[in-house]
Amino acid sequence: MATPLTGSEVAIVGLAGRFPGAQDLEGFWRNVCDGVEAIRSYSTEELLASGAEPELVRHPRFVPAAARLENVEGFDAAFFGYTPREAELMDPQHRLFLECAWEVLESSGHGGQGDPLLVGVFAGQALSTYLLVNLLGNSAVRRSTDPLQLNLGNSGSFLTTRVSYKLDLKGPSFLVESACSTSLVAVHVASQSLLNGECDLALAGGVSINLTQQHGYLPSEGGILSPDGRCRPFDASARGIVFGSGVGAVALRRLEDALADGDPIYAILLGSAVNNDGALRGGYTAPSVEGQAEVISEALANANVAPETISYIETHGTGTALGDPIEVHALNTAFGGQDLPRQSCILGALKANIGHLDAAAGVCGLIKASLALHHRQLPPHPLYEEPNPHIPWEEGPFYVNTDLMDWKAGASPRRAGVSSFGMGGTNAHVILEEAPKRSPSDPSRALQLLPLSAATPTALDALTERLASFLHKHAEIPLADVAYTLQVGRRALEYRRVLVCGSTTDAEEGLTGASSTRRLLSGSTVATGAPVVFLFPGQGAQHPAMGAGLYESEPVFREYVDACARALQPHLGLDLRELLRAPQDSTAQARLEQTRLAQAALFTVEYALARLWMSWGIEPEAMMGHSIGEYVAACLSGVLSLDDALALVAARGSLMQELPPGAMLSVAMDEAGLRPLLGPRLAIAAINAPSLCVVSGPPEDVRSLQEELTRNGTACRVLHTAHAFHSPMVEPILERFAQIVRKVKLETPRLPYVSNLTGQWITPEQARNPQYWVDHLRQCVRFAPGLETLGRKPGRVLLEVGPGRTLSTLARRMPVPSGPWTVVTSMRHPDELIPDAQVLHEALGSLWLAGASVNWKGYHGNARRHRVALPTYPFERQRYWISPDVQAQGVPGGETPAELGQPPATTATTGMPSPDAARHPRPRLRNAFVAPRDEQEHMVARVFEEVLGIEAVGIHDNFFELGGHSLLATAVVGRLRDGSGVSIPLQLLFEGPTVAQVAERLGGLSWRPPNEDPERDALLLMLAELIRLETPSAP
Known part of the structure; x- marks a missing residue:
């Protein structure tokens, strides 16, 4: 930026929309740059095929043109948790704005779960023609739908709060309404809310879907509607507007916050203003030069920029005989036109491309101007041939371009203004500036x-x-x-x-x-925050260069390895890092097989790796180690300080290395079958699986047992160890080790972990008792019983935190009563030729796949990263539509929402809730489908199906799992009451929400159709007609 930040700048960090001729921003910008006119004209054949009245189509003043929005019937109801019937009863304006709200947050890079930002929502909508024409025009809807549900699904009062509820946004959320200027006023209000500290991110926009002019319209003499179906702002042949449908949304942040967080910035909103014309105009619906000039001047003053630095204005640009000259006159007044160079500021008008989008017009113009600044291009103005002679061009710097132009830089940053003026006199203007140049991201990991x-x-x-x-x-x-x-x-x-x-x-x-x-x-996975259990392997898993790649690439891992190596050096007489970074050869392997080095190296790598995982948000719910691995668990749990744990591990390994040589044998046999085969000098050192044990003892005894087992056909394998761990051979060092342990302060565990001695959860008394750690050195490692303990809670994810995959293999072989668990390996096997970083990242990905919570900011550390605009969610839209009883043939009454060239819909378009209404498939549930068995269950299932809009509801299907909620529960109870003649308490459905449970409570009652209410029908029809007749056209 040319000047320092003042703290009043707002960044536009996200854009989203649906437009005539374009379903996304990419298509929209392409059309704008190509000068595409998305107002489509229809042939007589198309109109007649769609059901329009021949007399109307052949009317001499009928204009067969419209700026339609494709697929307004479509909606991804399941994604947002709506039942099919709720979706059908919801104004498509609400549906589309909800989708765009999701998209604009994703576009901004702030659509993540748990984002700490306080997000406000400010938006408006046009009149709900879907409610007036389709829903109130359907007798079944009028008869059977709770008016509250119609209000919730169609009233503008619930447009923004629906978004806040469904997206869990907790900032201010309210409707903004000022006719055609609605959405730009919403942007102004959102900006003020940001600057006042009411929210950290603001979502602003508007939506307009006009179902009453889908085929064309009859312009009135001297009215604002174009008699030829073209919108030509500022052209000599301009004669009026064409209405269109669309939706637009922007995400806004305080500029300093957006810069700090690396947000994508399309443009900067330097200042904005809103006012009203008051009585200084020719009539209530007429525009005012004074009002428009004042709002533009105020916006310039708030932005603290000179008019001559503005090189583009996205105008209100209606293309009307009155509106265009007044707008340019107001611009000349605000800019002090006589003092500025001729043709130094271009005028654009999006209405020439896509028509007048009413409540969405202002924000869509803002989106166009923001993209122009972002791409540094000035789009052409379509249909412009000759300047309007009634516009005072010579009094100001303004002109219209007809070709796509590069937006060349000047002495000041590129700047633009955007105007939007509403019928009723509320005017809005904003000043935009190009985004500052982004500083580059920091260097990143190789993967x-x-x-x-x-x-x-x-x-x-x-x-x-x-x-x-x-x-x-x-x-x-x-x-x-x-x-x-x-x-x-x-x-x-x-x-x-x-x-x-x-x-x-x-x-x-x-x-x-x-x-x-x-x-x-x-x-x-449906899990969020899946519980993770750390498993720490024991001796035998070590190998040279274990974790060497992580030492180079991961600062946190390196930090803790360094700390452990420094603390161990006085005990070991060497720097352990020499071994950990040594080549993977036989010399290094031989050194690392020394017990005193192996155990210290394993502890160091496992502890550093655990700390790395924890810095990434993978916090263990519980832990279990295997032999020496339990020391890592105890240290992380707070039983041992790091210095004490390292000292004990070094002492333990050194004492064990003094022992005579021993051997260990892995045997594919359970404990009960193996124990009778053991001689007096042999012991079961570990129970690793129900049918996999380890025997430990003198080499000659182990060799004899191996020969015997081999003769009997029992699989067995000698392990690569120098000593007989967890056997009588370690008893000579137990007292010396006990003396060392007694000098260490042992604390109560703060994190639960499973004891090797018992296979159960460690108790505070055990952890604080020095004798426990002596027995731990001598007694059997009960790893398999420990896995059984962990398996009692469903949904646990096991993460092996150490080299290799030994414990992961054992865990996968373990039958788990609570269901299969996810087991993840952190580090490669020594024989694998895979980079350490790839194994670790695939492990992180596997944890995320299983539902573990990841602290991604912790993963990136202090590195500066940028959020970028990526493809947004691919909603899977289905058709949700209710049509009037009789498809009216008139236009512009608009009771014809069907697609042109297509027959009236026969699926998902009928009223609600007639028994033969088309319904949507039953969603995926945990229980299998079981069909109703008797008339009572059929009756209840039918009511569930009608209220929810779902077919084939089974007797064990839970109403709330099908998508029901308290409001729909009221509808179900009402339908059951009307059908059975018995007053049914709402609590009945909450206490027993399945078809079978409700049917059982109803007993032997018979079903009868609900009573019709002709008086209520007539009142609703009268209301719809009064609103339709009194609805004014937009300017």
């Missing part, structure tokens, strides 16, 4: 983790394809920023996928399945 998630498998596939296509087109975006945005800026949904990759090309190939080296891992 990146890309997490993707969606609500369904098919949506996940679509999202994967979208991201691959995006990366192919945008290789210039740092992959680390892409990964960061996916990690912190998206919510973790049920179906998940991760990819570990090293470059954009690598990522693209991995996402498309074209890579032979990158694995695309997938999974599903």
